[in-house]
Amino acid sequence: MVPVIGVLALQGDVREHVAAVTACGDVRAVPVRRPSELDAVDALVIPGGESTTMSRLLETFDLLDPLRKRIAGGMPAYGSCAGMILLANEVLDGRPDQQQLGGLDVVVRRNAFGRQVDSFETDLEFTGVAGEPVRAVFIRAPWVESTGAEVEVLASVPQRTASGADAGAAAGRAVAVRQGPVLATAFHPELTGDTRVHALFCRMVRDLAAAV
Template sequence: MKIGILNLQGAVSEHQAMLQQLSVETTLIKNPSDLAGIDGLVLPGGESTVMRKLLVQNHLFAPLKELIQAGLPTFGTCAGMALLSLPESFNMIDGVVVRNGFGRQKQSCEELINVTGLDAPFNAVFIRAPYLESVNDDVEVLATTDDKIVAARKNSVLVTAFHPELTNDTRMHEMFLKMVK
């Protein structure tokens, strides 16, 4: 199994370290040619508007959108959640996304949340995080906090508003890897 990690900005090395801890081969995605042979994709946190501009500039937006919409298992965290949810981006999670929904940098926080499929609460790290205000019926809500949807799944796409790669807990990445298999 080989997982590609979008390497334009954001928490790239943290996702790479988490996946390597799980003995998974990773490759960094900067150009369309880097997409060859990947079995899954991670869209890390960062700044979604900047990431989308860099995707277009690096000629990655169209080939990524085609792969994701064709069913490539994809895990988006924070800005990755926004990119996978916004209609002008990949538009894979049907719902309403609120960018920076948890406030500015000063409002960043950690919170224990219950995630469907995990046997114990997950320590979620929120940094200028988006959230899903609502989703269509075909989206499975995996976690909420204060009526904000912070983890969801639809078909081959998993999204979290938080940064599991900034913890020592591999369970969200393991959930994604099960989707890849």
């Protein structure tokens, strides 16, 4: 049976994520906006956007509690940028009313890289992704301040960005992590045309389905 991977379709690069998941092959990608649609998927991608707005939309669409329960129950999930923030157990510099989905035993700093004008790109060595380094696009991105014992760091910011600039305080910060069936990146792989990060997530989903 072909696994069905949902893409949370409340905000962000929904079409791009659907296309990247579809390119993996042997999976089916569908948008998710309602609890009934969430019930029908085997895994979920949580796009970037604005994390506090997304948490409010999750409540408005009655998805917050069902999604928390699915993730706590072992459903594979992948979050990019704001998706990483939502999946973190703890967020620094978040709003008091911001809701978390959990799933990652990490502390994340929201908008750690600065404002929209501070967006940048760099190349990352990424554990689990074969071939050349992954080009990472950071847009008002978070970074991981600390990780729990069960969290694997898959990628960290190098000392210098792709333009040759010193990464400064960002150097060495974790920007891709995994804990069991939950994967997160601080950057947007859906914007580059490189589907290898999505392919990693699709393999995670297929492996879990095969083990059941």
